[in-house]
């Protein structure tokens with residue numbers, strides 16, 4: 687799996703090259719800060735007073751039961767929707783004030799709504815990630831092609847370049863979409879359940895690469911153990927409010943998991959201080 691922020695790898699092209707360097711410089715990890723976030727639809731409050739901070743280069747896991755507001759929050763963090771109250775700052779600048787093209791160079795988003803009827807090839811989809819760096823009306827350059835091909839290969843999809851998107855399996859689509867986000871060389875990577883179609887090996891590879899990446903990452907996850915294992919910090923949402931934020935050990939306690947998920951657990955602590963959760967049968 688390609689490492690976010692390392693997509694340039696010294697052999698690509700385009701990107702935010704500096705000086706005479708023709709190669710992308712990769713991600714310049716951003717600090718994301720949001721507070722007082724309120725948002726709703728048709729008078730229904732969906733997010734209330736939400737705060738979240740992701741320090742540069744950190745991987746922050748966003749947790750919570752179905753319908754707790756994770757995807758809604760991610761859209762607001764990405765600038766895809768405007769909060770009704772509160773603020774979202776990228777390196778102290780309001781996301782809403784950053785021009786679209788500049789924002790597209792800084793933030794990559796992978797949502798859950800992946801269209802099934804796209805008639806593009808896998809390579810064309812990955813190349814979309816380079817669009818923010820291309821001058822308007824310019825064609826695809828050899829360096830971008832090389833970058834996209836390598837991203838596909840690192841996603842385990844070498845040989846899939848000309849495959850139609852609509853012919854890909856769910857997990858293959860998810861990996862192509864991730865490769866698209868990663869060649870964008872984002873300072874901030876926002877991922878909505880990026881593991882939901884992946885087999886266990888690809889889940890582990892993805893989370894390892896996020897944890898090791900230069901980019902700042904906010905990722906929604908349902909698997910509490912994977913979140914505990916790979917995230918630096920966690921934010922737990924319940925009914926649109928943050929009920930806990932901190933290290934995995936601070937957030938994932940038996941009482942809080944029972945309060946939020948109505949599931950009883952036993953929790954061990956691994957050698958590196960991370961919680962390991964054992965679920966009790968729901969009925970016991």
Ligand SMILES: Nc1ncnc2c1ncn2[C@@H]1O[C@H](COP(=O)(O)OP(=O)(O)OP(=O)(O)O)[C@@H](O)[C@H]1O
Nearest residue numbers: 727732750751752753754755756757758759906923
């Ligand atoms: N555009 C919308 N119109 C009406 N309700 C919405 C809209 N967007 C979100 N909601 C509601 O807001 C709540 C939060 O949704 P959201 O998708 O953010 O939750 P989530 O935590 O990501 O859930 P899941 O884990 O199931 O993906 C849900 O009850 C959802 O039905």
